[in-house]
Amino acid sequence: MAHWLMKSEPSVFGIDDLKAKPKQTSHWDGVRNYQARNFMQRMKKGDEVLFYHSSCPEPGVVGIAKVVTEAYPDHTAFDPDDPHFDPKSKPDKPTWMMVDVKFVKKLKRVIGLDEMKADTKLDGFQLLKRGNRLSVLPVSDAHWKAVLALE
DNA sequence: GCCAACGTTGGC
């Protein structure tokens, strides 16, 4: 089983929004970056995901989710009225994909970006790289354990 | 295929 991290702005869709969904499950739409999409296409049912809050007062890992549906076309790309509309993605040849994720748990506290940066066990973690803008990224087993050890 | 311009992300 692989591990991942997915970023979201809590003012748009946070961990509490996922928890409040029917079946505590939501599709993860709106990813418009090829590298992030490729990672989503590699996701398998049962994979675990660190839920990360970005662009907020306290950026950091706030909870855990799991993949319940593997990659399928992101229909929001087909809708001209959707903010994530992309005319180059066609229903018969979709450019953008999404997965469904289910809420697992909230961490007891937020694992802040600053403390992750300070942890030498997290050296090389893609999230912590300067200028990192990927919204979906893989997490090694060692980094997964190190993040959760901070809880 | 190069590269400047532009738009977006995201921490601070």
Next chain:
DNA sequence: GCCAACGTTGGC
């Protein structure tokens, strides 16, 4: 609100 970093676009 600022600005660095980066991906994408489009002219050539």
